[in-house]
């Protein structure tokens with residue numbers, strides 16, 4: 154029986170996966186434009202804003218590496234010299250007007266400004282795993298959500314589709330459910346989710362994940378207290394915190410072992426994996442967002458290599474497409 158339905162081609166935007174002769178869905182690459190179109194359907198188009206994590210707050214920062222990662226990578230910011238950085242905190246919503254309380258996951262994107270003028274990015278969120286394993290499942294889940302909301306897909310069909318992805322989404326949904334409203338952008342643990350490889354001077358590659366640990370500890374609010382806060386309480390709180398004492402984060406590097414998946418953003422590694430403290434990021438002061446700033450997680454310096462995680466690699470073109478639209482005033 155075909156898995157295609159009238160809903161797949163309802164607006165001609167996305168035809169749904171073609172079927173292979175053995176009846177299983179064939180893989181195809183969902184182009185970046187389609188992904189950004191679909192993100193725009195979540196809450197409409199907000200000219201000039203990012204198509205996800207629309208509202209954010211930028212700070213100037215400084216990163217002092219501990220030197221402990223230096224034996225494993227030639228990346229300049231992970232040696233011993235202090236480097237400058239730009240950090241952008243954000244709420245995950247596509248709607249820049251949504252209250253902080255209502256967008257559960259928060260983002261922390263860091264761009265290290267390297268001594269040779271290059272840049273290297275690390276993008277984290279407050280949940281340790283993503284809800285989709287591939288761009289294809291990301292697209293199917295997002296389309297299903299949008300079409301159900303707009304009444305173009307019956308709930309039963311939507312449930313059938315979500316059920317197909319429940320195995321891969323489960324951990325992420327549980328993590329989202331457990332999230333409490335943060336007391337501050339500076340009191341969250343941020344996970345960079347994807348696997349990267351550290352590359353040393355001899356070209357040896359070691360799989361790693363990155364995490365930012367807040368020096369002030371994780372602090373949350375009760376729903377009751379958060380509901381009494383202004384819609385943009387996280388920006389206001391960070392502004393006043395920056396005036397008092399610069400908040401800081403430790404960068405943890407977690408080393409994978411034989412058998413740990415390197416291409417699946419829906420899976421965590423066992424908690425006993427070796428971790429090193431690679432350095433400390435200190436937030437210094439708020440800054441206006443630099444023109445054309447893009448926090449592309451595939452933009453990394455020599456000494457760090459991308460894994461073959463399909464979601465990580467798909468993000469490059471979607472972020473560029475979002476930048477193109479928002480900087481064109483759309």
Ligand code: HEM
Pocket residue numbers: 188189192202203204205206209241242243259260261262276277278283288291344345346418446447448464467468471472475476479
């Ligand atoms: C299919 C997967 C994904 C798609 C299509 C997607 C799409 C996007 C888009 C279009 C933007 C706006 C980019 C810009 O205009 O500069 C964005 C921002 C962001 N995304 Fe994703 N994303 C995906 C996966 C993830 C994952 C796995 C994470 C977890 C680390 C993540 C965290 C963020 C954050 C923190 C931002 C804000 C970056 C900033 O402050 O500039 N995204 N995403």
